Amino acid sequence: MENKSLKQIIDNRLEKLKKIREMGIEPYAYSFNCSHSTSDITEELIDKRVCLAGRIMALRKMGKASFSHIQDQHGKIQFYIARDDVGEENYNLFKLTDIGDFVGIEGKVFKTKTDALTIKVSSLTMLSKNIKPIPDVKEKDGEKFNMVSDKEFRYRKRYLDMIINPETKENYVKRSKIVNSIRNFLNEHDYIEVETPVLQPIYGGANAKPFKTYHNALDQEFFLRIATELYLKQLIVGGFEKVYELSKDFRNEGIDRSHNPEFTMLEFYQAYSDYNFMMEFVEEMFKRALSDLNMKAIEWDGHKIDFSKKFARKTMDQLIKEHTDCDIDLTNHSEVFDACKKLNLDIEEDDSLASLIDEIMRRKVEPNLIQPTYVINHPVEISPLAKVKRDGNNNFTERFELFIAGMEFANGFSELNDPIDQRKRFEDQSMKKDSGDEEAFPIDENFLEAIEIGMPPTAGVGIGIDRLVMLLIDSRWIRDAIIFPTLKSLK
RNA sequence: GCCUCCGUAGCUCAAUGGUAGAGCAGGGGCCUUUUAAGCCCUUGGUUGUAGGUUCGAGUCCUUCCGGGGGUACCA
Numbered sequence: 001m002e003n004k005s006l007k008q009i010i011d012n013r014l015e016k017l018k019k020i021r022e023m024g025i026e027p028y029a030y031s032f033n034c035s036h037s038t039s040d041i042t043e044e045l046i047d048k049r050v051c052l053a054g055r056i057m058a059l060r061k062m063g064k065a066s067f068s069h070i071q072d073q074h075g076k077i078q079f080y081i082a083r084d085d086v087g088e089e090n091y092n093l094f095k096l097t098d099i100g101d102f103v104g105i106e107g108k109v110f111k112t113k114t115d116a117l118t119i120k121v122s123s124l125t126m127l128s129k130n131i132k133p134i135p136d137v138k139e140k141d142g143e144k145f146n147m148v149s150d151k152e153f154r155y156r157k158r159y160l161d162m163i164i165n166p167e168t169k170e171n172y173v174k175r176s177k178i179v180n181s182i183r184n185f186l187n188e189h190d191y192i193e194v195e196t197p198v199l200q201p202i203y204g205g206a207n208a209k210p211f212k213t214y215h216n217a218l219d220q221e222f223f224l225r226i227a228t229e230l231y232l233k234q235l236i237v238g239g240f241e242k243v244y245e246l247s248k249d250f251r252n253e254g255i256d257r258s259h260n261p262e263f264t265m266l267e268f269y270q271a272y273s274d275y276n277f278m279m280e281f282v283e284e285m286f287k288r289a290l291s292d293l294n295m296k297a298i299e300w301d302g303h304k305i306d307f308s309k310k311f312a313r314k315t316m317d318q319l320i321k322e323h324t325d326c327d328i329d330l331t332n333h334s335e336v337f338d339a340c341k342k343l344n345l346d347i348e349e350d351d352s353l354a355s356l357i358d359e360i361m362r363r364k365v366e367p368n369l370i371q372p373t374y375v376i377n378h379p380v381e382i383s384p385l386a387k388v389k390r391d392g393n394n395n396f397t398e399r400f401e402l403f404i405a406g407m408e409f410a411n412g413f414s415e416l417n418d419p420i421d422q423r424k425r426f427e428d429q430s431m432k433k434d435s436g437d438e439e440a441f442p443i444d445e446n447f448l449e450a451i452e453i454g455m456p457p458t459a460g461v462g463i464g465i466d467r468l469v470m471l472l473i474d475s476r477w478i479r480d481a482i483i484f485p486t487l488k489s490l491k
Numbered sequence: 492g493c494c495u496c497c498g499u500a501g502c503u504c505a506a507u508g509g510u511a512g513a514g515c516a517g518g519g520g521c522c523u524u525u526u527a528a529g530c531c532c533u534u535g536g537u538u539g540u541a542g543g544u545u546c547g548a549g550u551c552c553u554u555c556c557g558g559g560g561g562u563a564c565c566a
Contacts, residue, residue, distance in 0.1 A: 005500050005535040009517050058526075065523035082523055099516075112524050135502040136516045138527035145527055146503045146515060152558045164502095208565070253565045254492075362566090382566090401566080408566060439565075464566090491556060 006133075013131050016096040020126060025093060027129040032104040039074035041117055045109040050119060052077065053104040053127060055163065056097055058138075066094065067118075070103065071166065079105050079119040080112070090124055100130030137164050155485050171473045171480055174293065178469055179246065181292035185285050186268060191242040196231035198224060198248070204447065205229030205385070206462075207439040208251040211261075224250035228267045229385065229460065230447040233415060236269050236458050237450045244268035246465070257477045258407065261486050264465040271456045274414045275398045278459040279374055282402060282410050283311045286372070286468075293472060300405045301476050303370050311372040311402070316357060319365045319375060330357055330379070331395050354381035369403035376400045384425040384441075386413035409468060412461030419452040 020027045035051040054070030054077075065082035083091040085107075097103060104125035112118050138145040147164070148154065154161035154168075162168050183193070201220065203210040205227030213222050228245045235243050249265045270278070290296070290307055298305040314322075321327050326339040336356045340347045345359050357379055369375070378399040380388055386397035399413035416422050426448065432440035469481035479485040 005517080008535060009501065012517065060525050060528050061522095062525070062528075063522040065525090067525045067528080069526080078526070080524070084523075112526090114524075114526075116524090116526070118524085133501050133516065137502080138515070140527045143527090148502065150498090150558080155558095206566085251565075254563075256562085256565090257560090259565065358566090366566095411566075488557070 009133050010131055013098060013129065013133075016098070017129050017131070020093065020096055020129065023089070023093065025126060027126050029104075029125065029127045032125060032127055034104070037074045038070070038072045038077040041077050041109060041119070043111075043117070046111065046117075047108055049106070049108055051104065051106045052079075052119065053102065056099055056101045056103060056130075057163075059097065059099055061095070064091070068097075070105070071163070073169070075166075077119060078112075078116055079107065079121050080110075081105075081121040081124060085120065085122055086124060093126060094124050097124075097126070098130050098133070099136055100132075100134045101126065102128035102130075134160060135164055152487070155479055155487055158483055171469070171475070172483055174473050175469045175481060177293055178289055178472060179465065181289045182266060182285065182463075182465075183246070184292075185288050186242075186244050189242065189281075191244050191268060191270075192240055194232070194235060194240075194243050194245055196225075196228050196235075196245055196247070200225050200231075202442055202444045202446070203227075204441040204444050206249075206251075207382075207441065209253055209438050211250050211252050226251050227265070227462070229462070230444055232267055232269050232460070233455060233458065234447065234450045236271050236415075237453055237455045241271040241456075242269070255486060257479075258467065258470070260466065260478050260482055263478070263482070266463045266465055267460065269415070269458055269460040271458050273459045274457065275376075275400055275412055275459050278412045278461050279311070279313065279376075279400055282412065282461055282463070283372075286402075286409075289468070289472070295472065298471065298474070300471055300474050303405050305405060306371060309371075311374055313374040313376055313400070315377045316361060316365075316375060319369075320360055323365045323368055324360065326360075336360075352381060354379040358382060366403055366408070367406040370405055372402065372404045374400045374402055381428075383413065384429055385416055385422075387416045387418075388421075404471060407467055407471070408464075409471070410461055410463045412459060415455070415458040415460050417451060417455040417457060419448065422451050423448055 017027055032053045033051060034053050038052060038054060041050070052070065052072070054072035056068055057071045057076060058069040060067040064084070065080070067078060067080055069076050069078050081091065081094050086094070104127050105119055105121045106123045107119045107121040110118055110120050135146065135148050137147055199213065199215070199222040201222060203223040203226050206229070208226040210223040210226050213224060215222055225247070226249055228247050228249070232243055232245060244266065246264065246266050248262050250262050252261065253259060255261060287307055297307060317328065317330050324339070324343055326342065328335045328339050330336060333353045336353060337347070340356050340359060343360065343364060345363055347356060347359060361375070376399065377389060377396040380395055380397050383397040383399050386399045388394045389396050389398055397413060401408050402410035416425065426443045429440045430443050433442060466478050466481045470476070470478060473480060475481065
């Protein structure tokens with residue numbers, strides 16, 4: 001509970017609230033007509049009459065005339081209010097204001113003797129009285145004092161973070177632009193946006209632990225989706241040729257600086273195309289997002305990333321050779337195992353070939369993929385929904401993952417549309433699940449039936465939107481890309 | 492999950508194991524061009540929680556809660 005210090009501030013403000021009402025003024029107004037926002041105020045407006053609204057962020061009261069700053073969505077502006085300009089009653093109202101109040105001001109733009117653009121108030125309106133104090137952050141020459149340093153505070157009370165630290169909002173403005181750019185890009189290519197179930201009786205489409213929930217009336221367990229893949233492909237079966245969904249997916253896994261239990265995923269599928277087409281398409285999509293944000297190159301966590309060149313495409317054996325000097329046959333278990341030993345990787349004797357390859361990639365290759373690079377042709381064991389390579393090599397699939405700055409941004413493949421093969425792959429997953437693999441997915445008869453009805457050749461891609469936002473706002477923390485990140489409740 | 496660090500007033504921070512303090516915010520007073528406004532006075536604390544060691548704990552030990560960083564799982 002609140003202790004005495006805070007209670008005393010709140011009581012004091014409640015007292016002011018009462019006084020304002022006694023003056024016949026409603027401290028929670030219904031509307032206010034603004035003529036400008038703070039960022040509109042320039043020298044051209046000097047001597048012009050303006051109306052502005054915002055939150056009081058600083059107060060310098062001195063007897064019969066005072067200065068204050070208000071902050072709105074676009075910035076801050078100083079106002080000057082003098083008793084002789086606004087009258088006794090309005091000035092008394094001003095004296096009852098606190099940092100955190102919303103006020104509306106009407107007045108003329110002028111410059112103080114220290115050349116600060118300021119509004120000379122002719123009338124002040126109370127719009128919303130603050131009751132609980134906001135941290136009082138002082139600022140001088142762009143340097144902030146008394147800044148809230150506690151990250152937890154910023155995540156739990158994002159609105160306070162945004163008030164105290166308005167730059168925070170820029171990340172989310174950018175996020176909105178990125179999502180718009182992607183939507184526009186897909187819509188311009190005649191894609192149809194759809195919404196598939198969040199509550200799924202069987203989860204699938206990715207390897208991840210799901211959240212469980214329960215529907216009372218149906219008396220049935222449901223899972224929150226870990227991916228939209230299996231539903232979107234049913235729509236390709238049904239006759240849509242280009243579909244996408246921007247979805248919140250949910251994975252019941254650990255939280256760290258690049259993982260949040262709920263996150264935004266884009267998945268899109270295009271009939272009659274393959275992974276080669278999709279690599280071109282995704283590259284174009286990324287370059288479009290950059291240009292829509294007026295960005296040419298990216299500086300991310302100290303890395304300069306060049307988007308002007310064509311994205312590299314490299315197979316796993318090429319990349320392993322490049323980054324480890326191991327020239328190995330990725331179908332030969334003992335060769336790969338020996339390479340892992342040589343590279344001092346933490347592996348077990350009975351690890352599968354695919355997981356050994358995965359380990360080399362994760363430890364030795366992926367962190368070094370700074371410039372945009374497609375890693376292609378993954379082992380079939382870790383790609384249960386992808387077609388095997390068309391050259392007859394059944395060990396590898398037509399799959400790609402896009403890496404930038406050591407992080408994965410996209411995952412796509414030529415979608416498996418052979419119903420017999422697909423059923424076998426599901427059975428493999430099911431066996432893994434039975435033998436304790438918590439991330440393997442169960443057999444989805446509904447989906448398999450759809451594939452038996454027939455799915456045209458199709459390519460599909462998934463892109464983690466939060467990570468893309470991280471890249472474009474130059475942050476290593478997914479919590480900077482998500483407005484309300486998942487936190488443990490306080491007890 | 493594991494390792495590690497942190498938690499003192501609304502905010503930022505002090506306090507060899509020895510009376511919990513300051514600045515800002517809040518309250519009162521003065522103040523009609525200030526801008527981290529200023530000057531004088533002043534309120535505000537079960538030091539995250541529960542226990543332990545000790546004559547004495549904000550400080551040392553343990554539990555729990557929350558968080559940061561790392562690591563694992565995760566693609």
